[in-house]
Amino acid sequence: MARLPDLEALAIFARVVELRGFSAAAADLALSKATVSKAVTRLEARLGARLFNRTSRRLALTDAGARLAERARRILAEGEAAEDEALSQSLAPRGLVRLAAPMSFGLAEVAPILPDFLAAYPEVSVDLHLSDEVIDIVGMGFDMVLRIAALPDSSLVARRLRPVVRHLVAAPAYLAARGRPTHSAHLSEHACLGYAYLPSPETWRFLNPAGEEVSVRPAGPLRANNADALTPALLAGLGLAVQPDFAVGRLIAEGRLEAVMTGWSAPPVALHLVQPPGGPRPARVEALADFLARALSRRA
Incomplete structure (x- = not known):
């Protein structure tokens, strides 16, 4: 009979890779270091391949570990999003959303409307990063970015909100x-x-x-x-x-x-709400994205 994949071990492995250590992953997951180590050992035994080269000072992915890491990260993200989506049916969105926006636009139009969002969703917090630089949304771990540009085609998910004159x-x-x-x-x-x-x-x-x-x-x-x-x-x-x-x-x-x-006139540009590819997204992220889309489209 076919065995189900060891999703728990894959998720723990993904967290070890993300946090670059067994101790850090254990603290983040509220597990003992021994439990984290056993889960990775169990996964290695199941796959028949070593995933990490370990020394007293250094932890490095093997070739097999590197190949597995991205898929494990996606599995963990999908699992977290699925739980958030299920919880959102009965619970208010909660947790941290990381948002980036251009400096002047963020001060003029984003910061003034965030109190309304935070009042409507008291269990959500927002980490607002203001910079005119083009943000690497995936590499820097943002949930969404407001971008004023004529956007090129990309794998990112972009929602056009309004023209910018x-x-x-x-x-x-x-x-x-x-x-x-x-x-x-x-x-x-x-x-x-x-x-x-x-x-x-x-x-x-x-x-x-x-x-x-x-x-x-x-x-x-x-x-x-x-x-x-x-x-x-x-x-x-x-x-x-x-x-x-x-x-x-x-x-x-x-x-x-x-x-x-x-x-x-200068060549046309528009305000876009940009998010990483993939989904489903946590309820807290969807709540802020929908709020910004409604509020900022109306301010045209």
């Missing part, structure tokens, strides 16, 4: 002193403040309604890796910059900045 802006004082550009050809005569994480920061591209595309190599006194960091220089009249609406929309409405070259 970008404006070429400057202060009225700058425009009065240096003139108002109406075509990209004029930008060579202007001070351009740059954003370091554009797909090609050395080149600005613009499109018009007829489909014509032009590009320019901007030059100016400042480049920064965060949109808000350019605002003081803009308000001081030091140059022009391509900025997203969430960073400058209020300043345009107040007349402190003005949009120029309005017959042209």
Whole structure:
């Protein structure tokens, strides 16, 4: 008669690999170190292969262990997600969700709405990481990332939430002193403040309604890796910059900045909610993903 796989031993093995040690896995699983060691030994005996090379100071996967590790990790993740999904039918979502978002957008639009989510789900906690860098969602262990871009095809699961409009802006004082550009050809005569994480920061591209595309190599006194960091220089009249609406929309409405070259637009980008491939996902992750999708889509 066929034997069922030793799922418990596979899950324990996956945790040992993840935490790089028997003691760490035992502490994480609230088991004795002996129980963890016996489970791995049982798995090795069943498979007829050594999974670790062990010394007093070092634990390293064998070739057989390395081949098994990724499948064991997936089995553990599927098991945890299945339990979370079953529990969610009778229990409120609970646990930690790791979320990353661009710095300026996170401060302007994500942080203000998180209290509503945390009030609705008191047993869920959120680890919010703000950075304009492109986050390796799988390698850095995030449950989801908010990304503003024209996304390439990938194995990641992306949900498009809304378009993000970008404006070429400057202060009225700058425009009065240096003139108002109406075509990209004029930008060579202007001070351009740059954003370091554009797909090609050395080149600005613009499109018009007829489909014509032009590009320019901007030059100016400042480049920064965060949109808000350019605002003081803009308000001081030091140059022009391509900025997203969430960073400058209020300043345009107040007349402190003005949009120029309005017959042209930067290439379209959108706000996406990005998650690792695979599933099902824990209830706490689905709860936050659905909340962000509803709240941030409405804020367009």
